[in-house]
Amino acid sequence: MAQPYPYDMRIPDNKDYDGWTDPEVHVNSYYGNMLMMGVTDAVMCRAFYFTLSGRAADWFKSLEPGSITCFAGLATKFVQRFETSKTVCKHFMYLEKAKQLEGETLTKFRIKWKNAICEVEPMDDLTAIHMLYMSLRAGDLYQDFILRPPLTYEEALRRVTDYANAREANAVKRSQEVGSTQKSIGRPDGRSSDQHDKGRVRQADFTPLNRLAMDALRYTQSCIARPCNLMRDGKDKSKHCAFHRCRGHDTEDCTNLKQLLEDLLRAGKLDKCVGKKHEGKRLSGKRGPKQSDSDRKDDSREGGKRQKTEPITFTLEDQPEIGDTGMEALVVTIDIMGVDVQRVMVDTGSSVNVLYLDVFQKLKLDPIELTPIATPLSGFKGDTIHPEGKINLPVEIGIPPRSIKTQMEFVVVDLHCVHNAILGRLAIMRIGGIISMPHLCMKFPTQGGV
Template sequence: MADAPPPTPSELLKMVTELQQANQRMAEDNQRMQNQIAQLVNARLEHNNNDHEQHGNDERQSLPTHVSDTPQNRNDEEQQNEEAQPEDEGENPDNSVGPFTADIMNFQLPRQFTLPTTLTPYDGLGDPKQHVKKFRSIMIVNGASDPILCRCFPSFLDGPALDWFCSLPADSISRFQELAKQFEDHFAASAIYLHDFDYLTTIKQGPQESLKDYITRFTKVAMSIPDLHPEVHLHAIKSGLRPGKFQETIAVAKPKTLAEFHEKAKGQIDIEELHQARKSDKSATKDDERTHDTKKGFKPVPRYESYTQFNTKRDDIIKEILNSKLIKPPRKAGNYPEPKNVDKSKYCTFHQKHGHTTDECVIAKDLLERLARQGHLDKFIAGHMQKRTASSSEQPSTGQSSKEKDKAPAQPREVINCISGGYAGGGSTSSARK
């Protein structure tokens, strides 16, 4: 008969779900039974209190308070031992019906013992062996003995795991090893996916993955594998390296221990981080150059529709107003980086750089026009203020074309009488003329 194939993860998950539901139903049944027992005990207490009121407080204190006190063959010595126990032990009504033997239940906890709170309770999912290991390591710090391990273990169970513990047969656990074995066997299916040695051989370094990220990812998986031999670890991590210079270096160096491998890897990681930093600097520089090229390709738009005609070259006007400090030069004047193929025959006096002339510079033209309209450049305008005022203020009102306007005679503003010839005073001599 052929062996049955192992269940798939989905089948295991389904089995775990069904087991949890069964445990939940069992816990609900146990809870109902406990409630019924508690009601019977309370009814018996009330009946006994009514029948024995005349016996005083001493007799009423001897009445049973929970199910564990119902046996009538308990002797006085056992009652004294229970009264001597701490109050927190006597408050738990389920100790007598729990899975532990009398030796464990009668063990008196040290007075200074405190229950650790750093371990997360196990709720039925995850590796049960890992939970037991964590529990042992925490309790060993407190010097816990075997009875203490048994008594404290249920405190770190929750949900279906706690329901499973409550369903254990009474007086069936005498040692913690027995409890741990049953716990691990019962929740073995909860560890649905655990890595083993073979899984390490499937971990490979990605084409673009850095050596640091690969080692970190590999180490996380390796740490979850119990009893992993260092040689297997070393062989698997070397096999997962992608082809390249570092793989060739490891093949030549042949490290025999993980420490030697990590020493070689540390140097390679430093080199990769240095290259990455340089690459980041280059990309930042390229972005700056791209931004500069964008700004370089920007062409300003003229602000004015018409510009004043000056009687002097714009170069000379710029020089004079710069010397008189009427305006300030640009902040980077004279320090502009010039392209390789710049036209040296063109020069802008305002920007103090080659590549374009002052007449072609829109910024310089706008600046001079603004100063001219403010009245600061009247001496550089032909005809001074009269011509500038006439050209800026007069608007065509009759619909004439610009050519007809240019042909129309200008209206005289003043009449100046001049002597074209002859004597001014009518005398022939200079004294007579005076």
């Protein structure tokens, strides 16, 4: 207990184990955090007390002096003491709940499957393979499993990943080619190809959007793709299409645009454009039926409850003890897959979230889970770098109960950096973060408060 702490060590200050949950989960999480800090075995033993509360803390204080020689011995005694609180693994038939749903992409199914299989008891490869392909819906992958049965569970999971990546890449390629194969110049009858396609594609065949096609187009141009714009003007000069950038038909009636949006929806790229929007927003310029005064009061009262949030403010108490923070970067600690990852830089100048390859490997993630990326990144050292791929990971930001749990997409790059990860604009917008550089602080709303 006399072992001093390193000067820059961040001792966990949340008493998160009280003896009533799985002790192995707590030990593994704590051990992973300590490995990230690179501390000695003695420091691990001493700092372990700061993660305990209640009867767990009482047990630690009851240990006789000199009875612990290493952290492995402390962990063994700790797990044995709270053996009755261990989580009982579920039977492998629990995987029936992880079946692929109708319309569910292989990428989402793979994430759901991996979360479910972590909760069941250990099983042999043949059982795991059987449960996996029985959970798949009929299609090319299921047929491939029947024709060429995988020999190991690892091979089966790799084939699921390969099919998921191939389908996503194919969907993106299809969206880029929409309109490029259409004859856009010089139709004999003077009509545009979009007008010609209207007779073959019904408007009812497309998924209804929760916003105008023009708004969806702006989102597509800024975030996803740059649509084709080669089209000659049609006869009707009073109409204009923002997609083809020509006259002759309206944007809202453009079949090529709606086909592009439909392909992006199927690829999971336009989830924000489907479903219900806030009732207080109008989806068109038409006015609805006139409301009575009492109806307006009720709507206003209900709307007030939905929109009521705690204001985000910064005070002198938020300022760090150091002096000028103008040259300092905002660095935080976040939870990724149950592991506290320190030295995560919040960068409003980054358009993506970045995870460095060495941290990816320390989290024991499999490279086959990465989705390939064809577009290189720039801005790290002034040159471009080709990323290893991208991956969606569960993230928790903040300290419970004032924390947010969400899924975030990280681009994995093979670079050495003083930081372990970068949170870009997408992450800041997802949690609704507000940054104050004079206070070197970021605040965001949660269900437990700011």
